[in-house]
Amino acid sequence: MLKDLKISVIGPGAMGEAIIGGLLRRELVSSEQMLVSHPREERRRDLQARYGVGVSDDNVGAARWGQVVIITVKPQMLKKILPPLRGTMAPGDLVISVVAGATISSFAEALGHPAVARSMPNTPAQIGEGMTVWTAADAVDAQQRGWARTVLSALGHELFVDNETYLDMSTALNGTGPAYFFLMMEAMIDAGVHMGLSRRIAEELVLQTMLGTVRYAQQSGLHPAQLRNAVTSPGGTTSAALSELERGGMRTVLADAIWAAYRRSVELGKQG
Template sequence: MSAVLNCNITFIGGGNMAQALIGGLISRGLPATRITVSDPVESVRQLLLEKDVHVTDDNAAAIKHADIVVLAVKPQVLGTVLKPLHGLFDGKLIISIVAGAEIKTISALTGNDRVVRVMPNTPALVQTGAHGIFAYDAVETKDRELATQVLAATGLTIWVSSEAQVDAVTAVSGSGPAYFFYMMESMIRAGKNMGLDEKVATALTLQTALGAAQMAITSSNSPSELRKNVTSPNGTTQAALEVFDRAQISQNIQTALAAAQKRSQELAQELSDSIK
């Protein structure tokens, strides 16, 4: 983390994910005075002022003295935001958390090849994110380390070996929180159907999800082994899992994630075509 503490970091876009990263960086020791956020929405700027960071609605001014620029805008406005800034990114590391924006698109819009592409996820808001990261070989080791330090402020960082794998990351962890929320919704509904109070069903479900995740993270056993350990022959867990198997839940999950990956690929192409 030491290297990034000496950097000036500008965020273009001050939404939830940017705010999560800002909060994480400040908690790790980066002085708020080293952070600048440019956002067109006054209420967002006012909220960020409470963190004592610099705020502006002038993108060009915001990046002028930056060492690192984090692109955190909506995909549909990426071209509008970056085209007027072309050529102003010389000497700066660009970290893009813009969904679907390929590195070649970012490089063409900025005139800079020092680009790291990131697929974050929303648990970054509570410092438990999972970030898939990719950069071309031309991006130097020191830039990769800086990007890792910025993102590690809000969770796990995993470098992938090809940009195509970012679409798989999107399917697994980018969209992944929604899959678990879906499972939680279903378990809470089932608990209510069996006579539990909604608050009780919710508390039991959420704590069980947290406990299962923590066990999987800290155990030397794989999730498959952990599942087997809790499944007694002819017991209650086996009865439930047999229903899952008959419904081909595992196969359906794999099919669903493949659909998410395909849609991620389509969105990247649509974004690229819209900017040309």
């Protein structure tokens, strides 16, 4: 679907590089089809050496060159990045935003270009195991939606939603979600070390337990409460542990954290 299509990536940080690497690794495009724009020469040299893509420090030129223009900057940078790009896209071009909180309308108005898709990937995208939620403006036609779906699939799993408000909600789950799991991993590993395990053993136990648990949940198709009940024997070790977690308000704290992430995503969109 992306054959002979020219793709520009503006502001490639970790997520932008994940898109570049994913597209090339899956052989969805060739390096000659990609142009990367970044202000730092060191970063440009690194990306060119690693992936063989074209590089530039000219965002306007990159936007004009690409038929699919992927913008992967920090939300705070949009007021600087977008205005110079206004009027640079041809009618058939597609803009894909990978910017937390930034609305489709803010992109379309700033660029003077209605064909905008908005996405929210997460950190595992860097190894092709991401979860990306995305949506598109009404002006994005079927072919352009196919381009967006194919590009975002290079990051792992992709899920289209037809309501843009779901993007801020998903930011609080899949976008910010890895940090919740990293914190849980860290706490479990530290507890294991405190009990007397070596850090190496504790890390291996925790990481494989988490990985296996997720895969088991995916394959079982059961509700998490059913899975939890199945491993909780009356008066056993799991029951004792879960009692402490509930007493400590784990559900409430986690829910509050997710709501805080959602509110911040909305705030970032308003600032943009």
